[in-house]
Amino acid sequence: MRVAVLIVAAGRGRRFGSETPKQYVPIAGICALRRCLDTFLSLESTAMVQVVIHPDDIATYGAAVAGADDARLLPAVPGADTRAQSVTCGLRALEPHAPDVVLVHDAARPFVTPRVIGDVLAALETCEAAFAALPVVDALWQSNGDKATHPVPRDGLWRAQTPQGFAFDALLGAHLAYTGDAADDVEIARAMGMEVQLVTGDAVNFKVTTPDDLARAEDHLAQWNQRSTDA
Numbered sequence: 001m002r003v004a005v006l007i008v009a010a011g012r013g014r015r016f017g018s019e020t021p022k023q024y025v026p027i028a029g030i031c032a033l034r035r036c037l038d039t040f041l042s043l044e045s046t047a048m049v050q051v052v053i054h055p056d057d058i059a060t061y062g063a064a065v066a067g068a069d070d071a072r073l074l075p076a077v078p079g080a081d082t083r084a085q086s087v088t089c090g091l092r093a094l095e096p097h098a099p100d101v102v103l104v105h106d107a108a109r110p111f112v113t114p115r116v117i118g119d120v121l122a123a124l125e126t127c128e129a130a131f132a133a134l135p136v137v138d139a140l141w142q143s144n145g146d147k148a149t150h151p152v153p154r155d156g157l158w159r160a161q162t163p164q165g166f167a168f169d170a171l172l173g174a175h176l177a178y179t180g181d182a183a184d185d186v187e188i189a190r191a192m193g194m195e196v197q198l199v200t201g202d203a204v205n206f207k208v209t210t211p212d213d214l215a216r217a218e219d220h221l222a223q224w225n226q227r228s229t230d231a
Helices: 032-041 055-064 083-097 114-123 168-177 185-191 211-230
Strands: 003-009 046-053 101-106 129-135 140-144 147-152 158-167 197-200
Touching: 003 032, 003 083, 032 046, 032 055, 032 101, 032 114, 046 055, 046 083, 083 101, 083 168, 101 114, 101 168, 114 129, 114 158, 114 197, 129 185, 158 168, 158 185, 168 185
Parallel strands: 003 046, 003 101, 129 197
Antiparallel strands: 101 158, 129 158, 140 147
């Protein structure tokens, strides 16, 4: 398969509470976008990487990818008002390169692992869509304001991660036919009738959304470095 990776980095990250978008905030000196970019470029299966950025982030993006001299990294393209529209921009940029499949990944997930990427790609050998996810294990409650009202069954519930992989032509067609925004590309694929397979994700593949997540990311790296030193 000719594999394209589409990294979505056009968001503003308002919940993060920083003037610098979360995908560019250093985590032990290296931002989330660069960390996930380096992971994908380290894999022989990656034929090309397309990053979608906010139009105001050209200089910031340039600094983040400085030194990434890999011909597979295509010039970044500007995103649009919504996540769905930004992904469409990236898919259109990839179309002339004719990939067989595309992996859509959030730039704010810096610790995606080769195992998760490989499992999603393996699933795409037999289906047109697959994504990484983890089963919900905590008790779930519906609320009214800050008051709990009733429990919600957790059976069959999964927490979506990225990458989310698709047959390229199928996802492009789904985006062109879809109207409105969506939480992720699986929502668009399902709305267009595509069957999507679940692949077990990894707890370390979390999304940096709040300052607490940034602290968690730094703690993760500190623990990983300590284990490497002890070994």
